[in-house]
Amino acid sequence: MSGEAPVVRAVNLVKIYQTGGVPVPAVRGVDLTVEAGEFVAIMGPSGSGKSTLIHMLGGLDSRTSGEIWLDGTRADTLSESAWAVLRREKIGFVFQFFNLVANMTVADNVELPALLGGASPRQARERREYLLGELGLADRAEASPAQLSGGEQQRVALARALANHPRLLLADEPTGNLDSRNTRDVLRLLGQVHRQGQTIVMVTHDARVASMADRVVSLLDGQIADDGAIPRVRRRGGGSAGDVVELHG
Amino acid sequence: MRQPLLALLAKEPAHGYELKQALETIFGSAYPSPNIGQIYVTLGRLEKDGYVRSVDVEQANRPNKKVYYITAAGLEALQTWVEEPTEGPRVRDEFFMKLVLAPMTGLSDRMALVNRQRRHYLALMRDLRELAERTDPANRVALLLIEGAMLHLQADLDWLERCQEELP
Numbered sequence: 092m093s094g095e096a097p098v099v100r101a102v103n104l105v106k107i108y109q110t111g112g113v114p115v116p117a118v119r120g121v122d123l124t125v126e127a128g129e130f131v132a133i134m135g136p137s138g139s140g141k142s143t144l145i146h147m148l149g150g151l152d153s154r155t156s157g158e159i160w161l162d163g164t165r166a167d168t169l170s171e172s173a174w175a176v177l178r179r180e181k182i183g184f185v186f187q188f189f190n191l192v193a194n195m196t197v198a199d200n201v202e203l204p205a206l207l208g209g210a211s212p213r214q215a216r217e218r219r220e221y222l223l224g225e226l227g228l229a230d231r232a233e234a235s236p237a238q239l240s241g242g243e244q245q246r247v248a249l250a251r252a253l254a255n256h257p258r259l260l261l262a263d264e265p266t267g268n269l270d271s272r273n274t275r276d277v278l279r280l281l282g283q284v285h286r287q288g289q290t291i292v293m294v295t296h297d298a299r300v301a302s303m304a305d306r307v308v309s310l311l312d313g314q315i316a317d318d319g320a321i322p323r324v325r326r327r328g329g330g331s332a333g334d335v336v337e338l339h340g
Numbered sequence: 341m342r343q344p345l346l347a348l349l350a351k352e353p354a355h356g357y358e359l360k361q362a363l364e365t366i367f368g369s370a371y372p373s374p375n376i377g378q379i380y381v382t383l384g385r386l387e388k389d390g391y392v393r394s395v396d397v398e399q400a401n402r403p404n405k406k407v408y409y410i411t412a413a414g415l416e417a418l419q420t421w422v423e424e425p426t427e428g429p430r431v432r433d434e435f436f437m438k439l440v441l442a443p444m445t446g447l448s449d450r451m452a453l454v455n456r457q458r459r460h461y462l463a464l465m466r467d468l469r470e471l472a473e474r475t476d477p478a479n480r481v482a483l484l485l486i487e488g489a490m491l492h493l494q495a496d497l498d499w500l501e502r503c504q505e506e507l508p
Contacts, residue, residue: 322459
C-alpha cells in the first residue's frame with residue numbers, strides 16, 4: 092500500500108450485540124476516515140456507540156459487518172493473534188480503566204511497549220523520561236501502579252500508549268479521572284505529540300480535550316450525526332477573549 | 341460595575357484611570373477591559389447617590405485630577421452587596437428558543453441547529469484554552485475566571501446533548 096492510505100478507514104461499520112437473544116444495535120453503519128496527523132474527537136451521549144466504535148477500531152471488539160482498514164491494511168478479517176501483532180506495532184490504546192501491569196514499576200510499564208517495538212533500552216528510557224516528565228510524574232517512575240492514585244494511573248496509561256510512537260493513538264475518555272491541573276498536563280502533552288504528527292482518535296465528553304481536535308465526530312444512536320472541523324471564533328474587535336467572559340449581567 | 345468600583349475605593353481613594361488599571365491588573369486578559377467613559381459615568385452616578393465623594397487634586401502642569409473616596413453610605417451599600425447571596429447564572433435561553441421554535445417554522449431542523457451550536461461551543465472552548473495558555477500562570481484570579489467560563493461551556497455542551505437526545 093502507498094503511504095497515502097488513511098490511517099483509519101471504516102466502511103459501513105456495524106455492531107450488534109446479542110443479549111438474551113435480542114439483537115441490540117450499538118453501531119449502525121459508520122463511515123469514518125482519519126488521515127495521517129489528524130486529531131479526531133468522538134463525542135455523543137452515553138449509549139451512542141462511542142466506546143464500541145473505538146474498541147472495534149482497535150480490534151478489541153469484533154465487528155458484525157463492515158470493513159476496518161488500518162494504515163492501508165484490511166484489519167477486520169484478521170485473526171485475534173494477527174490483530175494483537177498489528178496493535179502492538181501500530182496502535183497505542185488508552186482505556187477508561189488503565190490495565191497497567193501490577194507487578195512492574197511505572198517506568199517499566201511505560202518502557203515495555205517501546206522495547207517490544209524494537210527501541211533500544213536507552214531510547215525507551217529517554218522516551219519514558221520525556222513522557223512522564225511532561226505528565227508531572229517524573230518522581231513516580233519507581234512506584235508500583237498500586238501506589239498511584241486513579242489520576243496518576245490514567246496518566247501512566249497515556250504515557251505507555253505513546254511510548255512506541257504508535258501510528259495511531261486510540262483513547263477512550265483519557266481524562267475521565269483527572270482534576271483540572273492534571274487535565275492541563277495531559278492536554279499539553281496531547282498538543283505536543285499532535286504537533287509532532289501523531290494521529291489521534293479519542294472518545295471524550297470533556298470539551299477542553301475535544302477542543303484540541305481538528306475535527307469532531309458526534310454520534311447519536313450508533314450513527315454519525317455530525318462530522319466536521321471546529322471553526323475559528325470570529326472576534327468582535329480586541330485581541331483578548333474578554334468578551335467570552337462576563338463577570339456581571 | 342458599581343460594586344466593583346465601590347470595592348476598589350473601599351481599599352483606597354483613586355481617580356478613574358487608576359480604577360480601570362486596577363480592574364485590568366486584578367482580572368487579567370479574561371476580563372472585558374472596562375471602558376474609561378463607562379467608569380466615569382458610573383462614578384458620577386455613585387456620587388449622585390451619595391456613595392462616593394470626590395476632591396480635586398492639583399497637579400503641576402496638568403489639569404486637576406478628581407480623586408474619589410467612599411462614604412459611610414457607600415461602605416454600607418458595599419457591605420450589603422458582599423453579604424447577600426449572588427444570583428446563579430441564567431441558562432442560555434436564546435439558543436433553546438431557536439431549538440424549540442425554529443423547527444415549527446420549517447426554517448431549520450433540530451439536528452442541524454444542535455450540530456452548529458456544538459461546533460460553536462467547541463470553538464469558544466478552544467479560544468478559552470488558548471487564552472489560558474497565554475495567561476501568566478501566577479495570575480490565579482484570571483485563570484480561575486477562565487476555568488469558570490470553561491465549566492459553564494461544558495455544562496452548555498452537556499445540556500445540548502440532552503436536548504439532542506430528548507427532542508425528536
